[in-house]
Amino acid sequence: MARIIALDYGTKRTGIAVTDELQIIASGLTTVNTLDLIPFLTDYVSKEKVELIVVGEPKRLHNEASEVETQIEKFLGKLRGVLPKMPIKRIDERFTSKIAFQSLLDTGQKKKVRKNKALIDEISATIILQDYLAGQQ
Template identity: 65%
Template structure:
């Protein structure tokens, strides 16, 4: 089995989370600037056995796509062309940013660190990945 890589894709930054090779545990990996994302993933995929990508799917409360989906669609095409042998799946990402922020509070992270949006993106990617694992 290979790792699953989850992406919380954003206009400026993208949070990245991974599973262990047995696909049991979701862990935050990092946050990268979105323009550098494909280069980062190329390096990661060359070093690790990646079985699939899971990309967060932003939806409105009524399950219709959110405005952010317009940014993600071209990225998904680029990702698919860059890694044609790695399947891409989607996972509903509603509330992940709020849940990430709350988990930081619950974890005792200081107020100054909670302002770190990159950390929130990484935790959001982890929540997306954990929801995906739970769904499977």
């Protein structure tokens, strides 16, 4: 088996999570500047076996696409150009940032840690990946 990568795409930063090779555990990997995302991913998949990229699909409460969806579609077009054989799946990511923030509160993290938006993006990507894995069982 190979790893699965999940992305919590943002206009400035993108949180990244990855599974182990057995696709059992989802772990936060990092947060990268969105402008550096495609080079990061091409480098990562050249070094690690990756079988799928899961990208969060931000929606509003009434199932409408959020404003960032247009930028995500442009990014996905570029990503498909550089990794044409890599399957990409989308998964609803509603409330992942709020859940990520709440998990920091629940674990007693100090205010300085809770204000770290890059960490929240990475945790959000991990939640997206956990949701994907749970849906596969």
